[in-house]
Amino acid sequence: xxxxxxxxxxxxxxxxxxxxxxxxxxxxxxxxxxxxxxxxxxxxxxxxxxxxxxxxxxxxxxxxxxxxxxxxxxxxxxxxxxxxxxxxxxxxxxxxxxxxxxxxxxxxxxxxxxxxxxxxxxxxxxxxxxxxxxxxxxxxxxxxxxxxxxxxxxxxxxxxxxxxxxxxxxxxxxxxxxxxxxxxxxxxxxxxxxxxxxxxxxxxxxxxxxxxxxxxxxxxxxxxxxxxxxxxxxxxxxxxxxxxxxxxxxxxxxxxxxxxxxxxxxxxxxxxxxxxxxxxxxxxxxxxxxxxxxxxxxxxxxxxxxxxxxxxxxxxxxxxxxxxxxxxxxxxxxxxxxxxxxxxxxxxxxxxxxxxxxxxxxxxxxxxxxxxxxxxxxxxxxxxxxxxxxxxxxxxxxxxxxxxxxxxxxxxxxxxxxxxxxxxxxxxxxxxxxxxxxxxxxxxxxxxxxxxxxxxxxxxxxxxxxxxxxxxxxxxxxxxxxxxxxxxxxxxxxxxxxxxxxxxxxxxxxxxxxxxxxxxxxxxxxxxxxxxxxxxxxxxxxxxxxxxxxxxxxxxxxxxxxxxxxxxxxxxxxxxxxxxxxxxxxxxxxxxxxxxxxxxxxxxxxxxxxxxxxxxxxxxxxxxxxxxxxxxx
Amino acid sequence: xxxxxxxxxxxxxxxxxxxxxxxxxxxxxxxxxxxxxxxxxxxxxxxxxxxxxxxxxxxxxxxxxxxxxxxxxxxxxxxxxxxxxxxxxxxxxxxxxxxxxxxxxxxxxxxxxxxxxxxxxxxxxxxxxxxxxxxxxxxxxxxxxxxxxxxxxxxxxxxxxxxxxxxxxxxxxxxxxxxxxxxxxxxxxxxxxxxxxxxxxxxxxxxxxxxxxxxxxxxxxxxxxxxxxxxxxxxxxxxxxxxxxxxxxxxxxxxxxxxxxxxxxxxxxxxxxxxxxxxxxxxxxxxxxxxxxxxxxxxxxxxxxxxxxxxxxxxxxxxx
Numbered sequence: 033x034x035x036x037x038x039x040x041x042x043x044x045x046x047x048x049x050x051x052x053x054x055x056x057x058x059x060x061x062x063x064x065x066x067x068x069x070x071x072x073x074x075x076x077x078x079x080x081x082x083x084x085x086x087x088x089x090x091x092x093x094x095x096x097x098x099x100x101x102x103x104x105x106x107x108x109x110x111x112x113x114x115x116x117x118x119x120x121x122x123x124x125x126x127x128x129x130x131x132x133x134x135x136x137x138x139x140x141x142x143x144x145x146x147x148x149x150x151x152x153x154x155x156x157x158x159x160x161x162x163x164x165x166x167x168x169x170x171x172x173x174x175x176x177x178x179x180x181x182x183x184x185x186x187x188x189x190x191x192x193x194x195x196x197x198x199x200x201x202x203x204x205x206x207x208x209x210x211x212x213x214x215x216x217x218x219x220x221x222x223x224x225x226x227x228x229x230x231x232x233x234x235x236x237x238x239x240x241x242x243x244x245x246x247x248x249x250x251x252x253x254x255x256x257x258x259x260x261x262x263x264x265x266x267x268x269x270x271x272x273x274x275x276x277x278x279x280x281x282x283x284x285x286x287x288x289x290x291x292x293x294x295x296x297x298x299x300x301x302x303x304x305x306x307x308x309x310x311x312x313x314x315x316x317x318x319x320x321x322x323x324x325x326x327x328x329x330x331x332x333x334x335x336x337x338x339x340x341x342x343x344x345x346x347x348x349x350x351x352x353x354x355x356x357x358x359x360x361x362x363x364x365x366x367x368x369x370x371x372x373x374x375x376x377x378x379x380x381x382x383x384x385x386x387x388x389x390x391x392x393x394x395x396x397x398x399x400x401x402x403x404x405x406x407x408x409x410x411x412x413x414x415x416x417x418x419x420x421x422x423x424x425x426x427x428x429x430x431x432x433x434x435x436x437x438x439x440x441x442x443x444x445x446x447x448x449x450x451x452x453x454x455x456x457x458x459x460x461x462x463x464x465x466x467x468x469x470x471x472x473x474x475x476x477x478x479x480x481x482x483x484x485x486x487x488x489x490x491x492x493x494x495x496x497x498x499x500x501x502x503x504x505x506x507x508x509x510x511x512x513x514x515x516x517x518x519x520x521x522x523x524x525x526x527x528x529x530x531x532x533x534x535x536x537x538x539x540x541x542x543x544x545x546x547x548x549x550x551x552x553x554x555x556x557x558x559x560x561x562x563x564x565x566x567x568x569x570x571x572x573x574x575x576x577x578x579x580x581x582x583x584x585x586x587x588x589x590x591x592x593x594x595x596x597x598x599x600x601x602x603x604x605x606x607x608x609x610x611x612x613x614x615x616x617x618x619x620x621x622x623x624x625x626x627x628x629x630x631x632x633x634x635x636x637x638x639x640x641x642x643x644x645x646x647x648x649x650x651x652x653x654x655x656x657x658x659x660x661x662x663x664x665x
Numbered sequence: 666x667x668x669x670x671x672x673x674x675x676x677x678x679x680x681x682x683x684x685x686x687x688x689x690x691x692x693x694x695x696x697x698x699x700x701x702x703x704x705x706x707x708x709x710x711x712x713x714x715x716x717x718x719x720x721x722x723x724x725x726x727x728x729x730x731x732x733x734x735x736x737x738x739x740x741x742x743x744x745x746x747x748x749x750x751x752x753x754x755x756x757x758x759x760x761x762x763x764x765x766x767x768x769x770x771x772x773x774x775x776x777x778x779x780x781x782x783x784x785x786x787x788x789x790x791x792x793x794x795x796x797x798x799x800x801x802x803x804x805x806x807x808x809x810x811x812x813x814x815x816x817x818x819x820x821x822x823x824x825x826x827x828x829x830x831x832x833x834x835x836x837x838x839x840x841x842x843x844x845x846x847x848x849x850x851x852x853x854x855x856x857x858x859x860x861x862x863x864x865x866x867x868x869x870x871x872x873x874x875x876x877x878x879x880x881x882x883x884x885x886x887x888x889x890x891x892x893x894x895x896x897x898x899x900x901x902x903x904x905x906x907x908x909x910x911x912x913x914x915x916x917x918x919x920x921x922x923x924x925x926x927x928x929x930x931x932x933x934x935x936x937x938x939x940x941x942x943x944x945x946x947x948x949x950x951x952x953x954x955x956x957x958x959x960x961x962x963x964x965x966x967x968x969x970x971x972x973x974x975x976x977x978x979x980x981x982x983x984x985x
Contacts, residue, residue: 301939302942302945303939303942303944303945304945306942306945306946307945310945320942321940321941321942321946322752322766322941322942323752323753323766323941323942323943323946323948324942324945324946326753326946327942327945327946327947328946385746389745389748389752389767389768392752392766458922458926461940461941464926464940465745465766465767467926468745468767468927469745469746471927472744472745472746473746483926483927484839484840485840485922485926
């Protein structure tokens with residue numbers, strides 16, 4: 033019943049990988065190692081190339097290839113699959129949105145649901161029957177008409193074929209029957225009313241192409257080009273961890289995109305991507321570090337977009353992992369079952385410092401659960417509820433809970449010192465940086481912290497073998513998914529099965545409210561109110577504490593891209609939108625500017641100095657070596 | 666010439682055995698005097714190696730700085746919550762090498778990092794040489810099938826790239842300094858084992874060892890009293906060379922994110938600089954100093970090791 037696609041691992045691996053994503057990443061460590069090597073090579077290349085090379089590279093980057101306007105974007109995350117039935121990573125779901133339109137889109141300015149492939153839709157039978165009227169005259173890129181039958185086939189396949197439900201099966205779990213009485217009418221009958229029918233943004237695939245696929249669980253949609261599309265772009269080429277290329281779809285019903293080609297190029301190192309942006313080899317780079325943003329800010333022909341993020345970044349505590357039937361497993365620290373200990377931990381965290389020092393201002397202090405950009409659904413704790421920064425109160429709470437200070441360490445009644453483990457994503461510099469702060473804050477309280485930075489935090493997490501963890505999810509304009517992952521129903525069937533649950537939270541009040549908001553399909557105001565109340569309940573359970581909402585920090589070349597749309601209006605993000613707006617509406621710059629800043633000069637000089645020192649040392653060493661070698665003869 | 670340097674003279678020449686000395690003098694005093702003489706002789710020989718001397722002086726300075734780090738820069742230089750500066754500042758009088766992404770002084774971190782780099786370098790080298798010496802001596806002394814087995818194991822580790830093996834080991838074990846030491850130690854020993862085995866074979870072929878055996882000296886006696894003191898010079902020289910290798914490997918592992926993230930090391934600083942985006946944003950003062958520090962320390966150990974080798978190695982020493 034939830035759209036999992038958008039919530040799957042996003043570029044910053046703040047995410048706990050979902051099972052599918054986890055299975056798809058065996059060679060991560062190797063890639064990191066290779067990536068490090070690539071960074072070193074890139075640095076050498078940057079040092080060697082100099083400004084002359086930069087200029088020529090720029091020419092074939094933006095407006096090169098004759099008169100063809102090419103938009104090149106740097107990406108880092110690997111594509112798990114280009115099949116909308118299987119894709120869960122942010123990069124793959126974003127690419128799918130370029131190819132396959134959905135019944136309902138989100139408005140680029142307001143993030144409200146607006147008509148997409150469906151012109152209008154109507155609930156009846158107390159919200160249990162939904163009738164979608166398809167847009168007239170929409171065609172697939174091969175000229176065949178796009179009808180309600182395509183949508184019916186897509187949903188029906190997901191309901192009946194287990195393999196096809198891998199990514200979004202839960203979205204249709206509540207569907208009883210899907211039918212297409214005529215080419216323009218789609219009728220979905222539900223078992224229970226569900227508000228998310230107002231935001232049906234599942235990609236619709238062409239039946240006439242996909243019905244011939246033998247095994248949807250193995251078909252990755254990346255072999256037969258061009259791929260038949262209904263979205264703004266047509267997939268024309270793909271090579272794992274190398275590139276993805278698109279051509280504009282001339283028949284796209286919102287209008288053909290202005291760029292002649294859209295290219296996603298892989299840079300496993302942000303440093304290499306930033307160097308490529310400076311030289312004009314790429315036009316867009318997402319996921320910048322604060323240092324990158326600061327150094328790119330004010331550069332000629334480069335615009336830094338510091339958009340409000342759609343993610344929350346939180347500390348999760350293990351509430352005692354258990355399955356649906358209440359059977360406990362894992363080895364979470366028993367001290368964390370005491371709400372006073374959890375509150376003490378959160379009281380010792382200064383979120384302002386996290387935003388200031390770790391995010392260096394590129395983010396918003398965490399309070400509720402859903403980020404502030406989703407206006408109506410955003411909630412703030414009341415003054416008496418709020419767990420602010422108060423280490424003195426934290427120390428008092430620990431005393432009350434029976435953890436007395438002894439030689440600078442908190443010692444429990446059993447005489448054991450209070451030492452906690454914390455899962456962090458080793459690929460995420462933010463986790464590691466925040467971990468250093470937590471270690472010192474909690475260390476001052478007398479609590480020991482063992483930061484366990486892993487490439488794959490999923491395994492210990494699913495097994496319940498953690499005390500604390502860094503947690504984070506992207507939130508959709510319809511918040512259903514991130515709310516559903518804290519319901520009791522999301523708990524795993526047994527300890528060997530991966531459930532949808534985020535953090536093994538199960539609370540009766542929360543579940544009741546969850547059901548209520550889902551049923552409030554006809555009253556958005558009431559639904560938003562219930563969603564806010566749910567966040568209040570979640571906050572009071574004290575199992576999760578949101579540190580911050582990190583911004584999406586991205587940069588693009590204004591001499592390649594004249595304009596690109598951020599979502600929502602104001603200060604939104606460009607990469608990883610709930611839709612294909614940024615790429616579909618980007619306008620190429622009229623003429624590439626000749627001016628190329630000699631920005632990497634500092635590094636070149638510094639690197640040159642380092643090289644000189646090393647060479648000098650080498651010469652001295654070789655001479656000495658020769659001297660001893662002579663001695664030997 | 667070589668054995669005296671270590672002051673553990675087993676007495677390879679019959680004439681120098683204590684029992685043959687005049688009974689009037691105290692044998693202990695004589696041994697002390699002889700050791701003093703050989704130490705002086707060693708120092709005179711070492712002093713002639715100019716590069717070795719430079720390396721040694723630099724090492725003494727670096728070791729002093731590392732030991733005195735808490736006094737020089739304060740024990741909480743690595744604290745992120747009390748960081749004095751703002752993120753990635755350029756060099757200034759307050760921060761001669763600028764600051765890192767938390768606002769900590771890079772110079773202070775560099776001084777702190779010397780502790781880990783040197784500790785890991787020394788301990789890993791000790792582990793490497795320990796394993797290598799044990800395997801090499803046992804294989805050289807016993808020979809036969811035991812030697813065959815041990816040398817095949819050595820060959821196996823020898824053909825495996827050290828760095829790859831160390832990465833695998835560091836990955837499967839938990840992240841800590843001990844892990845890094847073990848990973849380097851276990852990955853780098855085969856070269857030493859080969860060297861020591863060769864030297865053991867050469868020494869055991871000498872007549873006095875045969876005589877000791879004829880007089881009833883057991884395996885342990887021969888290995889500890891006759892072979893070990895004679896392979897020690899080689900081992901010592903090898904140790905100093907392995908240290909620089911170990912320091913480089915430690916830095917590599919830390920740079921690849923396999924070190925202990927909670928301690929400051931030079932390789933870890935390079936990794937931090939990379940993660941913070943210091944490379945492409947032009948903050949060379951965060952990136953270059955740890956790299957140069959690694960190179961300098963490795964160079965110093967290599968220079969000292971080479972000098973030591975040419976002083977101590979029996980084959981190289983004869984020419985002098």
